[in-house]
Amino acid sequence: MDINLILALFAGVILLLSLASSVLQRISLPGPVLALASGVLLGPAALGIIRIEDFGLPAGDLLEQTARVTLAVGLAGVALRLPHGYWRRSRRWVISVIALGMVAMFAVATGILWALLGVPFLVALTLGAVITPTDPVVTTPIVTGSLAKEKVPAGVRYDISSESGLNDGLGYLFVLLPVLLLTSPATAARELLTTVLLREVLGAALFGAVLGFVLGKLFVLAKDRGLMEESSYLGFLVPFSLLVLGAGKLLGTDAVLAVFVAAAVFGQVIPQQDENEEDSIEDAVNRFFLLPIFILLGLALPWEEWSALGLGVPVVLLAAVLLRRAVALALLRPFLRRIHDVPQTVFLGWFGPVGVSALFYATLAERMTGNQDIFIYSTLAITLSVIVHGISTAPFSAWLHRREAARSS
Template identity: 75%
Template sequence: MDINLVLALFAGLILALSAFSALLQRLSLPGPVLALAFGVLIGPYATGLLRIEDFGVPTGTLLEQAARITLGMGLAGVALRLPHGYWRADARWIAVIIGAGMVLMLAVATGVLWGLLGVPFVLALLLGAIITPTDPVVTTPVVTGSLAEQRIPERVRHNLSAESGLNDGLGYLFVMLPVLLLTAPDRAWSELLTTVLLWEVLGAAVFGAVAGYLLGRLFVAVKDRGLMEESSYLGFLVPLGLFVLGAGKLLGTDAVLAVFVAAAVFGQVIPQRDEEQEDKVDDAVNRFFLLPVFVLIGLSLPLDEWARLGWTAPVVVLAAVLLRRLVALWVLRPLLRGVHDRPETAFLSWFGPIGVSALFYATLAERHTGHHEIFTWTTLAITGSVLVHGLSTAPLSAWLQKREPEHKQKQEAAA
C-alpha cells in the first residue's frame, strides 16, 4: 500500500468538504454521504485506486478498531455539546427515550427483520440490536453547523445528541444478549447479568464518571493557576476520548459508554464559557476524525453479496431502520407531550440514523459469532440510513423551522 496515496485521498476529501461545508449543508449533502460515496468511487467497484485489503490488516479488525476510535472522538464531542444542567433539566426525555424507547425500537426492528427477512429469530434479534442505537456520528451534521442552529430548536438538537450518545453506549448490552445466545446459550442470561451488565456496563459508567470528574477538576485547577495555555482545551478533549477508550477497554468494560459518561461529566465540571469558546474548533477536529471511517465503509461495501440478496433485502432492512424509530416515538408520544410538540416529535421520529456504531457492533458480533451475513446486512442498513437521513436533513429542518412560529404563537395564546 502506498501511504502517500492514502494521505492524498483522505486528506483531499476532508479539505474539499471543509472548503464547501456551508454550501453542502444547504444542498443537504452532509459529510458522511459524500465520504461514503467517495469510498465507493475510489474502491474496487469503480476506479480501483484503493482496496480495503491494501491496508494490510484483516478487514473486520480494521473496521472494528476504526469504528471504535471514531466513536470515542464522536461521543466526546456529543457529550461536550450539552449545556450545564442539561441532565437534570431533561431527565424526563432521557428516562423515556432510553428506558422505554430502546426496548421498543429493538422490538420493532427485530419483528420487521424476523417477519420479512426470513432469518432465525436470534439472528434477527442481533441485527435489531445492532441497528437500534441512534448513531452520534451521523447525527452530528443534523444538530451542528449554522444551518442546524438556524432551523432546529436548541432543545431538539440537545435531546437528539444526548440520546445518540447514551443509547450508543448502552447498545452493547442489547447486542451481547443475542451474541451470548448464539455462542453460549446455556449460560447466556447469567453472563449477561453478571459480566456484561454489572461489570462491563455499570463498571464503564462508574469508571467514566470518575475519570471525567477528575479530569474536569484538573482542567479547572490548571486553568485557574495559569498553568495551561488558553488554546489548550483541545489538549483535553482529544486525549480524554482516547484515554478513556483505551483505559476502559484495558479494564474490560464497555469503553464506548465510558467515553460518553466521562465527557458528559467533564463538560458539567468545567466552566460553560470554555466549551462555548471552542465549539467551532471542535467541529473542525470532529470532521477530521469522523469522516475517514465512512471512506473505509465505502471501500468495504460487499456489493456482490448485496446483489445476491435480491431487491427485497434492502427494502426490508431500510424499513426496519425507519419504522423502529417512527413507531417508538409515536407510541411514547403521551409521555413526551410536555417535552416536544407534534412537529418536533415528527422530526425526531424520522431522524434516528445509524452508522459508525452499527459498524462497530456488527464487526464485534461477527468476530464473536462467525456469522458474516451480519456484516452484509448491517452495511446495507448503514448505506440506506446514511443516504435517506443525510439527503433529508436540509428539507426536513426547513419544514421544522416553518412550524416553529406556529408553535410559539399557540404558546403565547395559551399564556
C-alpha cells in the same frame, strides 16, 4: 499500496468536503454521505484506486477498531455540546427514550427483520440490536453547524445528542444478548447479568463518571493557576477520548459507554463559557476524525453479496431502520407532551440514523459469532440510512423551522 497515496486520497477528500461544508449541508449533501460516496468511487466498485485490503489488516479488524476510535471521539464531542444542567432538566426525556425507547426500537426492528427478512430469529435479534442505537456521528449535521442552529430548536438538538450518546454505549448490552445466545446459550443469562451488565456496563458508567470528574477538576485547576497556555478543548478532546477508551477497555468495561459518561461529567464540571468558545474548534476536530470511517466503509461495501440478496431486502432493512424509531416515538408521545410538540416529535421520530455505532457492533458481532451475514445486512442498512437521513437533513430541518415559526407567530 504506498501509504502516501492513502494519506493524499483521504486527506484530499476531507479537505474538499471541509472547504464546502456549509454549502453542502444546506443542499442536503452532508459530509458522511459524500465521504461514503468517495470511498465507493475510489474503491474496487468504481475506479479501483485503493482497496480495503491495501491497509494490511483484516477488513473486519480494521473497521471495528477504526469505528471504535471514531465513536469515542464523536461521543466526547456530543457530550461536550450539552449545556450545564442539561441532565437534571431533561431527565424525563432521557429516562423515557433510554429505558423505554431503546427497548421499543429493539423490539420493532427485530420484529420487522424476523418477519420479512427470512433469517433465523437470533440473527434477526442481532441485527435488530445492531441498528437500535441512534448514531452520534451521522446525527452531527442535524445538531451542529449553521443549518442546524438556524433551523432546529436547541432543545431538539440537545435531546438528539444526549440520546445518541447514551444509547450507543448501552447498545452493547442489547448486542451481547443475541451474541451470547448464539455462542454460549447454556451460560448466556449468567454472563449477560454478571459480566456484561454488572461489570462491563455499570462498571463503565462508574469508571467514566469518576474519571470525567477528576479530569474536569484538573482542567479547571490548570486553567485557574495559569498552567495551560490556552483553555482549548483542542488539546483535550482527542487524548481525553482515547484515554478513557483505552483505560476502560483494559479494565474490561464497555469503554464506549465510559467515554460518553466521562465526557458528560467533564462537560458539567468545566466552565460553560469555555465550552461555548470552543464549539467551532470541536466541530473541526470531529469532522477530521469522523469522515475517514465513511471513506473506509465505502471501500469495504460487499457489493457482490448485496446483489445476491434481491430487491426486497433493502426495502425491509430501510423499513426496520425508519419504523423502529417512528413507532418508538409514537408510543412515547404521552410521556413527551410537555417536552416536545407534535412537529418536533415527528422530526425526532424521523432522525434516528444508524452509522458508525452500527458498524462497530456489526463487526464485533461478526467476529464473535463468525456469521458474515450480520456484516452484509448491517452495512446495507447503514448505507441506506446514511443516504436517506443525509439527503433529508436540509428539507426536514426547513420544514420544522416553518412549523416552529408558524406556531410562534
